[in-house]
Amino acid sequence: xxxxxxxxxxxxxxxxxxxxxxxxxxxxxxxxxxxxxxxxxxxxxxxxxxxxxxxxxxxxxxxxxxxxxxxxxxxxxxxxxxxxxxxxxxxxxxxxxxxxxxxxxxxxxxx
Amino acid sequence: xxxxxxxxxxxxxxxxxxxxxxxxxxxxxxxxxxxxxxxxxxxxxxxxxxxxxxxxxxxxxxxxxxxxxxxxxxxxxxxxxxxxxxxxxxxxxxxxxxxxxxxxxxxxxxxxxxxx
Numbered sequence: 561x562x563x564x565x566x567x568x569x570x571x572x573x574x575x576x577x578x579x580x581x582x583x584x585x586x587x588x589x590x591x592x593x594x595x596x597x598x599x600x601x602x603x604x605x606x607x608x609x610x611x612x613x614x615x616x617x618x619x620x621x622x623x624x625x626x627x628x629x630x631x632x633x634x635x636x637x638x639x640x641x642x643x644x645x646x647x648x649x650x651x652x653x654x655x656x657x658x659x660x661x662x663x664x665x666x667x668x669x670x671x
Numbered sequence: 672x673x674x675x676x677x678x679x680x681x682x683x684x685x686x687x688x689x690x691x692x693x694x695x696x697x698x699x700x701x702x703x704x705x706x707x708x709x710x711x712x713x714x715x716x717x718x719x720x721x722x723x724x725x726x727x728x729x730x731x732x733x734x735x736x737x738x739x740x741x742x743x744x745x746x747x748x749x750x751x752x753x754x755x756x757x758x759x760x761x762x763x764x765x766x767x768x769x770x771x772x773x774x775x776x777x778x779x780x781x782x783x784x785x786x787x
Contacts, residue, residue, distance in 0.1 A: 663710075
């Protein structure tokens with residue numbers, strides 16, 4: 561089974577802190593994604609990566625950055641967390657365009 | 672740009688009743704369409720997908736969906752709902768292959784409640 565692991569399920573951070581959300585996949589997938597999920601808004605794409613050290617902005621990249629130094633790991637970075645970034649963050653990976661596998665999500669609260 | 676509309680935010684059905692969740696898409700070319708389910712506190716699980724061919728696709732857990740190009744719809748159905756089907760359901764359309772990657776555009780979701 562494909563496994564996408566988000567190491568932190570629940571985080572509470574203070575405004576202005578730098579936050580790292582880590583995601584690891586075990587299937588050698590080229591493509592990895594970070595989505596943000598909010599009630600009534602569905603899932604919105606923040607960033608995606610189609611190869612090591614490659615990244616592309618999604619629909620809502622402002623306030624976020626990403627890092628992909630190794631194929632299996634894709635990190636989402638909040639340089640200076642703000643309360644409007646309180647949300648659930650979902651990581652995903654895929655080999656081709658047909659099937660995307662999701663992690664269980666990271667609940668971030670910024671106070 | 673592609674988009675997806677799920678017009679029903681909440682739906683309540685009785686256990687054993689039939690279910691239909693609506694999804695309308697907007698995409699310039701032949702769409703690649705998906706339905707995902709999310710149980711509380713969990714990630715998303717793929718129920719089924721449509722790429723081409725037979726417009727009625729079967730998925731896991733007894734779900735099916737029908738692609739209707741003339742109506743730009745991809746509605747999800749189940750003939751008899753079980754209490755364990757209570758979850759949030761997302762319709763998605765696959766966008767272009769920008770930069771060699773691929774990404775999904777999701778609808779806002781439909782929350783399904785099942786009454787016993």
